[in-house]
Amino acid sequence: MLSYSNRRMGAEWRAALWAARHPGLVLTPGVLSASAVEFGPVPTGVFLGAAAAGVGAWYRAHPDSFDVVAAPRLRALRRRWLSRYAGRRWRDVLLDCELAPMHRKTGLPRVPRVVRVRSFSPSVDTVFVRLVSGQTVRQWEAKAEELAVALNAERVGVEKVKPQVLGVIVQRRESFTEVIDAPEMPWDADAVDLGAVYLGETEYGQDWCEPLAGQHWFGSGATGAGKGSLVWSALRSVAPLIRDGLVRLWVLDPKRMELVKSERIAHRYAAEPDDCLAVVEEFVADLEATERRLAAEGRRKFAVSRETPLNLLVLDELGSLLGWGDHARAMRKLLSYVGTQGRATGHSMLGFVQEPTKDVVPVRDLFTVRMCLRVTSAGHVDMTLGDGARLRGALADEIPNDPATAGIGYVLRQKSRLPMRVRASYVDDSEIDELVEFVSTGRLGGLRVVA
Numbered sequence: 481m482l483s484y485s486n487r488r489m490g491a492e493w494r495a496a497l498w499a500a501r502h503p504g505l506v507l508t509p510g511v512l513s514a515s516a517v518e519f520g521p522v523p524t525g526v527f528l529g530a531a532a533a534g535v536g537a538w539y540r541a542h543p544d545s546f547d548v549v550a551a552p553r554l555r556a557l558r559r560r561w562l563s564r565y566a567g568r569r570w571r572d573v574l575l576d577c578e579l580a581p582m583h584r585k586t587g588l589p590r591v592p593r594v595v596r597v598r599s600f601s602p603s604v605d606t607v608f609v610r611l612v613s614g615q616t617v618r619q620w621e622a623k624a625e626e627l628a629v630a631l632n633a634e635r636v637g638v639e640k641v642k643p644q645v646l647g648v649i650v651q652r653r654e655s656f657t658e659v660i661d662a663p664e665m666p667w668d669a670d671a672v673d674l675g676a677v678y679l680g681e682t683e684y685g686q687d688w689c690e691p692l693a694g695q696h697w698f699g700s701g702a703t704g705a706g707k708g709s710l711v712w713s714a715l716r717s718v719a720p721l722i723r724d725g726l727v728r729l730w731v732l733d734p735k736r737m738e739l740v741k742s743e744r745i746a747h748r749y750a751a752e753p754d755d756c757l758a759v760v761e762e763f764v765a766d767l768e769a770t771e772r773r774l775a776a777e778g779r780r781k782f783a784v785s786r787e788t789p790l791n792l793l794v795l796d797e798l799g800s801l802l803g804w805g806d807h808a809r810a811m812r813k814l815l816s817y818v819g820t821q822g823r824a825t826g827h828s829m830l831g832f833v834q835e836p837t838k839d840v841v842p843v844r845d846l847f848t849v850r851m852c853l854r855v856t857s858a859g860h861v862d863m864t865l866g867d868g869a870r871l872r873g874a875l876a877d878e879i880p881n882d883p884a885t886a887g888i889g890y891v892l893r894q895k896s897r898l899p900m901r902v903r904a905s906y907v908d909d910s911e912i913d914e915l916v917e918f919v920s921t922g923r924l925g926g927l928r929v930v931a
């Protein structure tokens with residue numbers, strides 16, 4: 481708005497405006513004071529204590545719903561008012577970062593207002609800020625490093641929300657400072673749960689598990705982001721099932737690098753374009769045969785058995801597989817078919833890309849479990865995890881290109897669909913050899929496993 485006067489709005493009007501914007505903060509103490517006067521301080525205290533006890537009981541009784549519903553709100557409330565997103569501290573942060581331009585006439589700083597704070601995970605806050613006129617999103621992006629220092633945060637990302645409003649995504653700390661050990665291989669096939677396959681750890685310090693049976697996985701990550709550890713962690717977690725023929729691997733490894741050691745344990749392995757296409761055609765033929773078998777038996781869904789194993793089509797470099805001139809169209813058609821039909825027959829895809837861009841867009845939406853490791857562009861985050869994921873805290877493009885951060889990324893939590901920072905466990909060469917030995921010979925650490 482143009483301003484003609486060199487005077488500020490009066491303090492009483494500013495206070496009234498503030499109260500109108502934050503009715504909860506004004507009404508709550510007002511209602512409590514009125515209650516204390518009306519009913520006495522003891523009943524009011526009892527009521528407050530009962531409310532606090534209720535919240536505590538919820539916290540202990542049902543962590544799943546509390547963590548999704550209450551925790552983000554309580555955390556956001558605390559951080560909104562008790563950390564650096566309010567009052568003088570917010571003003572000082574913006575002054576230090578030169579993001580509060582001076583008013584030409586009054587000579588006072590025009591401080592961009594915090595509209596809302598959301599805290600979807602313990603380590604990340606999203607601060608919605610209304611820009612003052614003359615500011616651009618680019619100016620804020622350019623000050624991301626200064627903002628991180630001023631907010632005492634690990635890193636900061638900026639995302640446009642709508643005209644004049646941007647989201648400042650503040651990663652407060654790094655949850656993962658150590659490499660996570662490769663999963664132990666269970667001896668017994670019964671010990672494997674295909675509904676929760678161990679891949680690493682979450683920022684909550686819990687096991688990071690993803691469902692595999694009846695799902696298609698999509699993982700993106702720039703070169704060196706650690707995509708290999710996703711595959712090898714999953715394979716170690718389900719190793720006894722591969723050994724027993726209950727999980728079959730069909731591996732396409734166009735780079736002949738990452739997955740070359742899987743050749744010995746794969747049902748099919750291909751690296752050359754013609755061979756890759758042939759393997760996918762055979763995979764689809766197997767899928768159709770299973771469909772016929774299930775139809776003949778009057779079943780609609782497969783159950784893992786030696787007759788109907790879980791088939792995993794591992795696609796390293798999905799982008800290049802779909803980009804091969806002559807084969808691209810055929811490959812896309814076949815993978816789309818697997819994407820829509822394979823979940824019921826036990827034919828799943830595990831696709832990995834460096835850039836989740838247009839080439840892979842047509843099949844990307846068929847994948848049901850998405851993982852985003854370090855990527856090179858902010859746009860790749862939403863392309864992988866879905867619209868709005870970065871704004872809700874998935875700062876995968878801000879993960880430094882440093883081997884010390886390999887394997888770190890984001891997934892969406894299954895129930896809430898909120899981003900969660902995770903780290904894949906690291907499977908080194910000797911552990912891959914151990915897996916191959918275990919699956920192909922049934923030996924583990926010199927001991928032979930009796931299936």
Ligand SMILES: Nc1ncnc2c1ncn2[C@@H]1O[C@H](COP(=O)(O)OP(=O)(O)OP(=O)(O)O)[C@@H](O)[C@H]1O
Nearest residue numbers: 659701703704705706707708709886887904905906
């Ligand atoms: N989960 C992990 N934890 C710690 N370090 C890891 C992890 N995964 C990989 N690394 C380290 O990062 C390096 C690169 O990993 P990797 O080759 O899996 O990346 P990538 O995403 O597959 O890259 P490219 O697309 O180029 O093949 C590894 O050699 C290893 O040193």
